[in-house]
Amino acid sequence: MARGSRQRQRMRRDRHGRGLRGPLYPATLPAASSRAEKFDALVLDALEPIEARWRHELTKLDVAVDEVPEVREDVPASQAEGILHDGSVPLSRLVPAGVDRAGLPTRARIVLYRRPLEARAKDPAELADLVHDVLVEQVASYLGVEPDIIDGE
DSSP, X not given: OHXXXXXXXXXXXXXXXXXXXXXXXXXXXXXXXXXXXHHHHHHHHHXXXXXXXXXXXXXXXXEEEESSOOOOXXXXXXXXXXXXXXXXXXXXXXXXXXXXXXSOEEOEEEEEEHHHHHHHOSSHHHHHHHHHHHHHHHHHHHHXXXXXXXXXX
């Protein structure tokens, strides 16, 4: 009986027997956020002024973030139209509204690729500008207008 309780007790403790420690930073500090969470917040901040100005036109548009693009060589040109490239690396993609595999309607969405965008920025300010520029380009493409009209005041 004593052996069984010792084994159960050992399984609950960590390697050195001190138990789990608390988080390194409190959740209220910005340092506690992951890179993905910081990027999501950056996208929301960049989208806010665009959405405030074009709210009625963007009601059927979603914005999403993926880590990296799925790069395939066999993609037809019709599907590659909504992709915004930097060289051969996609930075974002505009997926038009359509029908999914189950036959249900889907909404149009802009997908931003976090890792390629972060790799092209030297600092957080440059990343914010790049995300804003990519969103402006894709929203302009979605609405069928020039990017200057989306970004203009």
